[in-house]
Amino acid sequence: MRINCPYCGNRDVAEFSSMGEEPAKRPDPQQADAQTAFVDYVYLRNNPAGPNKELWYHGQGCRQWLRVNRNTLSHKILGVSLAAGGDQNGK
């Protein structure tokens, strides 16, 4: 598998590590049911069969965290962007 890193170009998957599906936004620690919200945030994933929004880390490249939209049925990569936002020039 290959991932088209916005900084480094199309690179072999061996350069990346996957964190799997990106969880929803980190809950507000002050909210009333914070503990329940955090349990969901840390442990629960949708695990869809099909397009899945995942987080990958390009540790052997630019050390950027990437949002990778990957179809879990075909391993096709539908889109890659920097987790920190910005376009292909990192701006």
Next chain:
Amino acid sequence: MANNSTLTPKPAQSTVASQPNRLAKGGQIERSLPLSFEFDGQQLGAFSGDSLASALLANDIKLVARSFKYHRPRGIFSAGSEEPNALMTLGKGKYREPNCKATSVELYEGMAARTQNAWPSIGFDVGALASAFSPFLPAGFYYKTFMWPSAFWERIYEPIIRQAAGLGSASTLPDPDQYDVQHEFCDLLIVGSGPAGLAAAIEAGRAGLRIMLCDEDFAMGGRLSSEKLHIGDQNCAEWANSCLAELASMPNVRICASTAIVGRYDGCTYLGVQKLSGGPLSKAQQTYAEKLWIIVPAQVIMSTGATERSLVFGGNDRPGIMLASAVRTYINRFAVAPGKRAAIFTCCDDGWRTINDLKAAGVEVVAVIDSRETVKNEVLALGANSSAKVMLGATVIGTKGWKGLRQISVSDQQGDVSKFEVDLLAVSGGWNPNIALATHLGGKPIWCEEISSFKMASDDRVENVQIVGAAAGQYSLGAALNGGLKAASLVTGIKAKFVLPKTDDECFGITPLWVLPKSVGKNSKGQKSRGKAFVDLQNDVTNTDIDLAWREGFKNPEHIKRYTTMGMGTDQGRTGTVNGLAQIAEANNEPMGLTGNITGRPPYVPVRLGTIAGLHRGKYFRPTRRTSAHEAATELDAHFVETGEWLRPQWYTKAGETNWLQSVTREAEAVRKSVGVCDVSTLGKIDVQGSDAAEFLNRVYINNMAGVAVNKVRYGVMLREDGFVMDDGTAARFGQNHFVISTTTANAGKIMQHLYYCHQVLWPELDVQMISVTEQWAQYAIAGPNSAKAMKLLVGDYLDLSDEAFGFMACAEFSLDGIPARAFRVSFSGERAYEIAVPAQYGQSIFNQLLSLGKEWDITPYGTDALAVLRIEKGHVSGPELVGQTTAKDLGFGGMMSKKKDFIGRVLAGRAALIEPDRPSLVGVRPVLKDDRFSSGAQFLPVGSSPVADNCLGYISSVAYSPHVGSWIGLGLIAGGSERIGEKVRAYDPVRNKDTLVEIVSPVFIDPKGARLRA
């Protein structure tokens, strides 16, 4: 090299005379380059260009193997990697390699080949008695018979079965071969160099595309060198050679023979395995035995050809029964007559083409047996010039000849049986497109009635792959060439320029004969097929095995495959599986397309593990990282330990010391009594800067980092979001917006990744930047009561070290005689201590200077073991306690957790189970009897309780011999923690067969008030 004598080529002594079946002329062999080789100890001759199989056939050797289960005599069946029978062991000693297919191995000078799976010899094999018991060895026999007692399986049943059934055995010595790895990023990968592949390569090559053309065979050309067909006025083999010569002259074309494309992976990635050398001779000249190609092409043309199918009839496995296509290959490519009197058994037009090739080779063809009742005239014409008896609607129903075929029995259309004395039977059951590679990503083949086989859907252009030639069912020469040209022009985007000359157009009509019916012949005679009819020759699976599996409820091909082992051999069942599938389809009373095919998975041919490992072997498995002072430590007789990728001094052996404990104890005592120096460069160092740096660190550490004053250091703990401790270290603040934090050696990479995650994913709005500077700075700890004096000699001229200016937990950036340097007053040992950091290139000289400046106080370099002794005495946690299952509270850091801010892990660290008072928490432990010794991993049990998991209170995590206490001491985690101080418990250690009475004590064994830190 064991076989140096082979470096001198042997003279061309009567090599031909020793090859009775070699034809006088023809073939793609190099008659001017004779080779000698050894087969089961017998010296034989052959020519360069021979495969091991063709060399054996040239020498009239037909019995080459014993079958997997019944030990039946077997001969060479095919001429390629689909070979089910002729598996041999090549090489000797450390070079011994089992299960090589004689049909795909290129012969080299001095090759030593041995038969396998036969005892005492290939000619007389005791294992063949298994045949007599075959009624008792049906499909699933082992599953059914060796069920009870289950404990017998691993120790008794399996070893015996493996000994009897089986293949060759690998050398147990370390692999002497080296393997290379190369990446290729080409415009076009062409897999297979037959007519379709060559035509595509010529067309795309002339258009200037960067091409990689691979073939698993050691000679390029595919079946062009095996057939006597014409392209224009050229023989097809000549045409192939002229194409290859043109391609070789193109700088944009890489031609790789002996290169099997073994797997197809996501993202248009292919794996190729290239054999670079055959045997010790070329090993003397070449560094690598094989090369692993990782190929990422923009476009792919799969011109992988087709494999001929076998026919399933009684006694279809005798030596001398061979695929018709293989017979033509041995005659036309290798100039070898594989027999003297031959018959042909076919169910398709293609088999008939063998008649004239046999005749040209001087082999008498006595009968052509076609199971079809009518055959086109142009096909019949292929036998017109032959004296062979043509029998239509007939089938072979039995064979004779134990070590080699002697006779076949043929039932004609009416059921009348005639017998023919033959030593060669060419069988042709039609062709299967080689689509395994195309299916590796999950593509499902479809059934194609026209060719009676599976192929890929013709409109499948997923991932830029085109399947052409015989692999797409384009069987005739003209169709294959055209297919290749068409595909190439789709890749280049321009109309094909290559003008194809007129070619021979062969017939490929077929009416498949899958498995001989129970009774053949039309009249009441109803002849039965006699003897075992093998569907899978390699795994000895017969048609009755498949019947039985079906009757026992296995209706799906994937289940039948696993129950009978059909198609599970190293040949992946390429010559027989479709016959088996047809048998299943018939039993299920459904069309072939519905029954489906079994799944082909990579690798397409067996691959050595060494090839996959490539260069990452032994100490090259991963990089070795050395600190700047590595050489200095080596000169001091350091014993190194691997810490992650780093090599760290574990202890330094001084003259007269005979075991590690002496050295470690001396080093630890030196720190307590005077001064020691330790290389701490391997600890992770991360430089964090930005106007939000303090805020950022506040969110990742449990304690308040924003409150650290400039030029101060604070110890900190990080949690994972699930509330467990991830790592610990220090944060040194060098400016309002500048921190340098440290991590443990093992977690440095993980923490860097975590911090980037926190910044880039969670809080990209924070103005903070960070980078690892672990390798940029060398850092040394100077610890002990005399550390201030040694430190002063080194840096006193540049930095005020007085307690007022540089008290406990101070840090400073300064210029050390022009070198940028950092100093820290931190302590891991519990003694007054400093750390000094300099750019890595100055590390070794600073380390050496410290040693020479500190001579007055006998400054002692100490390693990680002494470091561990000191930290255990002081009750500091480290790797053995930071195991991902301990909370901050468990380790005594509960009070550090800030209540005024949020931080990663805070919310979930508050879960009920994680704050339960009974959770095991940190304590110290020492033996009740002073001389007793215990080990980490020992489990705490209440005195008098039985050693069961329910009674376990916790465990010992770290152990050291403490010179300060005068006994072995440890840290551990025990339910109730400090409440148990003073209590005696058992340290139960069944692994080392020890059971020690220990006392729970405070984890701080030395200086609980911290007076020494400031002394």
